[in-house]
Amino acid sequence: MSFSKHLLSAVFLGSAIFAAATLPLATLGTKPVEIQLEGKPVFVGQFRDLSIPYLGLALTLGIGAGATHLAMMRWQQSARRLDRIESQMSNLKQQLTEKEALIEKLSFSPSRLQASGLDHFLSDDFVQSRQQPKHPPKRKKPPVLKQSGMRAELAHQNGHAQVAFRSGNT
DSSP: OOHHHHHHHHHHHHHHHHHHHHHHHHHSTTSEEEEEETTEEEEEEEGGGGHHHHHHHHHHHHHHHHHHHHHHHHHHHHHHHHHHHHHHHHHHHHHHHHHHHHHHHHHTOHHHHHHTTOGGGGSHHHHHHHHSOSSOOOOOOOOEETTTTEEEEEEEETTEEEEEEEETTO
16 A cells, blocks of 8 residues: 555544544533542533543544554555565575576586686596595505616605606615
């Protein structure tokens, strides 16, 4: 509902309460009334003589009820809008997560790696080496070449493997 419809319903409610509250004034206007406080008379007269304070009270009740109704209707409308926006935000977050997963998948797809010149990452040897345990195997003595008396030594420097051949005497 729009603000004007909310306002119209609040005015209608306030008017109905005011009319209901002033109905006794219309029916009992000529009746005598006596108000006493601690046994002493405070007011003695007809009911319509109290009409100004009574109408003020009825008007305050009507305006208060209308304002409360308007505030409640706007609060309900805001709560519905907030629920709808939170639902949309949740859907957008889910879509974003799906898109990020798709981008991640596409960025490491075989065709993308080949186009980037990184197709050596696709070989079975690379996949098997990535699946091996991270602890390096225990080093064995390097093999000695029988004919020349040389042995091969493997050294790692800056993440690169280097092979050096040394004579068997050193």
